[in-house]
Amino acid sequence: MSESTKERGFSRRGFLGAMGVAAMAAAIPVVGTGCAPQPRGSGVAEADEGAENFSDPLGVDREALLQKLRDCPEATEDLTLPDGRVIDKAYVTLYNRENRLGDGLNGTPGVGSFDLLMRLWSVEEAEQWNEMPLFERFTAYDYAVQSGRTEAEALEILNNQADRRLINRTTHAGIDWFWLYGYAGAIRPSLYSEFNKELNTDCDNLRGVDDGTASQYPIYHACPVSADVVEGGEIVPYRDWRAVVERHTVFSVQPCGCRNDAGLKGTVPKYEEGIRHCLVFGEMAEFMIETGNNVQITKEECIAEIEKLIDAGYVPEFALAENPDILCLCRSDRCAMLEFYRLSKGEMDAFPNASAYMLSYDSDKCIQCGACKDRCPMQCIEIGDDGRPHVEPWCIACGQCALVCPGDARILKAKPDEMIPPVPVDLFDQTVFSSVDRMARGLITDFAGTELPDQAIEASEAAMANRQFNWIVDTRPRGSAERYDDGVYEASRIGLQGSLAVTVAVEGGVIARVEIGENDETPGFGSRAIEQLPGAIVAANGLDVDTVSGATHTSVAILEAVEDCLAQAGMPV
Template sequence: MKKEATTEAKLTRRGFVTAAGALGALGLAGCAPQAAEKMADTGADAPAEPAAGESTPWNGVADEVTREITVQVPGKPTPDGAWHNTFNGGPLTAAEQHEALSSYDWRKNELTASQIAEDAKAMTDEEAEAILMNEPVITEDYVTSDGRTIPAVYIALRNRLLRVGQGVGCEIHGNAWDFLMQEFTEDEAAFYLKLPNFAYFTDKEAGEAEGMSAEDAGKICEDLSYRGLLNRVTRQGQKYYHVLAFAHGMLEFMMNRYEEEGFCDSVFGMLGADYGYQSRNQGSPMYFPIPANQEIVGDTQILPNHDWNEIIDRYDTLCVAPCQCRTFTPIRKGEKPGTLCDHPMETCVATGEQAQYYIENGIGRQITKDECREILQRGVDAGMVIEVMCTAECDVICQCHGDCCSILRGFISLDGDCENYHYMSHYELQVDHDQCIKCGSCAARCPLFTIEMTDDGPEIGNLCVRCGQCATVCPVGARKLFARPEAERFEMPENMVDDYHMKALERAKRGYINDFDPAKAKAKA
């Protein structure tokens, strides 16, 4: 598959979230039931007008950001509050971080995300791969500050998960291993650590890695996969498995257990406070928005993997599951699922092999192509962002909104000030200002609350994800989505395993993978 080049992200020098606000930045601190209020103009410069005689594909200006509109969301500190203190970077470059793993403290880092990304370019894929594959051998148990003993195998297992996809965050705290100790026996954890990473494998290959028969290894893999701890696909009668990331992975595949007492707190308790920052500054998105429908696309043809009707057409197996965000967020607040907003609950569509896994594991129900279209159209009609997992296989299609989606809420908490916003979409929004009648329909519709009505008409803030919802309700067709130049589009991995690997390589280059070793921690103390 051809890899597409990406342009350097352009970020402000404003600081990022602190450890205290990291889970809020992740979007897990809570959901607002009402649309966000808008704050006044910050005075940012308006976009430059096209040069005289310049030809444009449409009679408008690319309004990716017309001015910086800060969104005030209920329950979120204002921009001058603690959530915008300096968060990551520092006197250490990515390479120096790797040389000082035992003493590296992410809280003292002061580099911006763009500086870390630029520094990471000096590291080759081969050097990053060596970091991923050089998992430390943990031989000592760890005693937490409250006197609990964490067996070495669970520390090694968390170091493994740190390497997969978006990882789990480097910051260590007393509950960092609770979920793993809850879900894996020590023997299962040791088994998991020997499985190939970033690859599909058979029971035979698992047995060879473990030094046991294919039959015995297959039984363990089957059990782990039905518990949401391994992925499982069947191709031409042969079962294959692969190691999972925290997200998209274990979190989503265990959604049928969210309502178990303490389960959500346990799984999220595994995350380090830097997880939210890392997952939003890693060079590629977890999901990316696609146009709400083809009619709002100004180009003659919609981009591949961006037409949800086409995605539905290519798969015979489809399923739908409840929205994870609108399920676990209320639970973590002591409320019932679906109580924090009035959007539909059954919105997460899985396709193909992922759909089959969802169905077999009882976390989704099989649907027809027609029912799938109805579900997605309902989401569009409800003003939701249609998002697709960042793979060419389009494993999952989500329907999200800024008042209840963890991913979008996380971006709102950062006012869009993170690198992944540059990679959120392959489209740009253009507005025909002469055609616009200033009716305000777009501002009322925007699921990120980032369009503000002014005397001059609607102005777009820095949270636009190019979902095109504003264009679906424009009565005069004054808003359209146009494809960005190919060189400016982010790389699209083939499948979930490829995406895990691509993100892990980039995180290794940026110094995000810092293993915990009890022996080194003891020596440092």
């Protein structure tokens, strides 16, 4: 087997990250063909037999799962959308293949899922991309053999797509190597410098409607802000941001996708001038610079930028790899990944280990000054009735609180080796890592039909109408009133699987009862929101309640319908 097709190993030392686009709700029934097991009862695609203990990917037959991933079904007929548009079968196959890479595209496409693909690839280019090997590093010679072209023709095609960041390219010993990377890590970042509302909408619409199909392994993790906040003063080398930076020679900065998106949608936080959050180095930096996506900076500028942002209270987040070449610095009120970890209260399966460290607190040294609470980038420290700080479960052990603690009451301690799961070697392996994880859990949904199923049409049209896309975390309405007008009020909104009817009864000026009518929300996921939210809304006498973790869409739909009812009852909106 050539170097281009060898599978690389995983280190036993490492840790999973706390950030990533994680599963939030259940998948709709599998449509079309594919290797994912058919859903049983709940509509959730179940993991392959023997994969239930997939906490360690070395415990499964990786090669067998990779072969299943490579055997992606090809669409044999064009797809006709509800508005009569015909989508060439090459784009349907491309969608399926992209959906198998990394965290994927949320399975079954919706009505707008092909707009970005058709913007970026011609039909011929899509067919060429579909011929390229999945989960392999390959050369122009490899591609020529596989596609039946000459090596010169193959190289021209590959460089054309690499120059546009549709595939990745690195150079070793004078030979260009190529590989296919997922949408979130390759295509979307290449668009940041030219983002506009239309392009941003195309990116939103690309995501499919099968919520809950992302990898259980996130793509970023936190690392300590400094060796000074770690017991013994020594950080694991490949988790030490300064050590990682020092071993590289090429550095660049790219626009921040979270801020681009927030600015275009008019939500906060918007652009933050003069702050460069997303840093790239090594081979990835070289590629991004040569393709015109990133601005090159010096090592000194890179270090100065990191130090400035750490001083401002930001979290260093490495790409999930032993040899990371992407470092973002952010806060939970700035970063989509950190925000999701906070809003999920650290309880999601996708975040078993936010860090390789644990925060140790010595109450005897604490002077109860509150500096830690003010500094915490995760908003996870509260001052209790006893005047002492209490840490919530979504702490990622970044060490910012220890950095400002005047009493030295806080320190990071390394977790035992058995608590630190393995991580991929580099970004290529990270793609394989996440894809294998999804395949083992039965989270790969293929689509090769000639028409979209009704559920996909309804869900995607509702998402476009309400700007309620799968990855949006905190879109819930808020509000309450001291007194509402007595009466019984009804409203409905679109959940993940269709319409949700809600009835709100007001008695004596307060909410007495919230009832959810018949619905098709997924048992075990959306049903949790239906069970938990009515009581929480009555107890709060309003909308200031949390969404139910893992049932975001259903939660938001219920809260929006209740908001409509309360507006009828006199609540200002």
